[in-house]
Amino acid sequence: MGPLLLACLAWGASAQDNLPFLKEQAAEYPAAIAGYRILIDEITADQGNFSLALVEPLIGLSRSLLKTGDVDAAEQAARRAQHLYHRNDGVLAIGQVDAIKLLVQYYLRIGQPALADQQQQFAYYLATRQGYNSEDLLPAGYELADWYKETGQYRAARRTLERIIEQYTPQPSAADAANKSLNKSLDNPTEDSSVDPALLAAYTRLATITRLDGACCSYKKLDTAARLFNANEILSSQQKIALNLALGDAHLLSNRNTEAMDYYRRAWLISEEEQLDTFDAPREIAQSGVLVRRDPSHQVWLPRTERSGFATNNSGNGAFSREFRLASVEERLALASLPPQSFTLPLNNNNYQVSIRETYTDDKADRARSMIGAPFQFSYSQLMHILPNSLQKPEKLADLAIEMEFTVDADGNLHDIRILNESLPRGLRTMMLKVLVKSKFRPRLENGLPMATQGVKLIQTFHSGV
Secondary structure, eight states, X not given: OOHHHHHHHHTTOOTTTTOHHHHHHTTOHHHXXXXXXXXXXXXXXXXXXXXXXXXXXXXXXXXXXXXXTOHHHHHHHHHHHHHHHHHHHOTTOGGGHHHHHHHHHHHHHTTOHHHHHHHHHHHHHHHHTTOTTOTTHHHHHHHHHHHHHHTTOHHHHHHHHHHHHHHHXXXXXXXXHHXXXXXXXXXXXXXXXXXXXXXXXXXXXXXXXXXXXXXXXXXXXXXXXXXXXXXXXXXXXXXXXXXXXXXXXXXXXXXXXXXXXXXXXXXXXXXOGGGGGGGSSOEEOXXXXXXXXXXXXXXXXXXXXXXXXXXXXXXXXXXXXXXXXXXXXXXXXXXXXXXXXXXXXXXXXXXXXXXXXXXXXXXXXXXXXXXXXXXXXXEHHHHGGGSOGGGOSXXXXXXXXXXXXXXXXXXXXXXXXXXXXXXXXXXXXXXXXXXXXXXXXXXXXXXXXXXXXXXXXXXXXXXXXX
């Protein structure tokens, strides 16, 4: 029985009709908001304005207000809950994390992703203040890495995960180091020490982020994990299945089909009867792809700084000039003035629909760009270049669903692709055909062997916002 339920029952609320969290779970948000406010008033009258008993209903109120779109009131409720923790337990109280998560959503809703990013980093900082042996630290580290991944900050995600692996991987004793001259890098962890099986999630996340960032050979991260965990024999059956599937996916997307199918078969062989439905249909794999040919001879030049975009007379000879620099490949793919240049299939748990830039040259530069689409994600501004005016409003895009049907062969390639929407604009149809041709799925397994599957269906949507 949770603390909110206990609080509600203590005030005589009906478990069927009046408990606000039940209304919230039933998506009856106006009723939940009313119930939370009544509960807050009653607790305030009995225990005062600064009771920690107010935190749970304030958090629930903020969640429900966000669902109704009343973002300002949601922020006020979250900040009041956070203030109660500050007043009672100090400004670094770990309990305020739930309020911070709501503030992250608030800042995303009002178009301030950089401030949301700061809040997410603060939540992780609070966990580090509890000490590296804290049970809150590892989940908080994964949450921060997931935030970075889901907002396109792949380098930050990679650094976070590498730091987790370094902190939680046992290092050899001084005697062992002297005798064996072990290399303590991430690619050569010690294999004769006890290691936390929870670290498997760090390696699988690291492989996924490597692919989303467009880098090569994500399987190498998982090969390291396999050596480490297999040497220690500490993984559960479910974790072994997950590791082998992740290895198969990573090898498949690196066009190492023989190795991929070997790992898929290993996962199938160690699966129990009730786990075999994992293999009964093709599965999406987190990946990214480029929709335009990488032509090294095609160069794009950008102003070196925002101010240098204007003509200046630096030489004093009456000749005006502008300072430019060569755009990186990353900047070329993100330019808003171009049609869709790339796509990602991130398989995110959250629908943040924003990419926060990790490198920029001017403090005034827009640090974030809007993304759109699920399961495939695109730059919003680039997508506008191929849409007719009738589809360029967010509410029109939200109603658009592209139905596709295709065959996934035994190597995970997609063939016989059909767009089932009859009236789809040509540019959008061409783009989705390119995306599917460049994508790979995990193939269906039958008796441990990969099989082609016809008639696989997928629906692409374009909802925007959190």
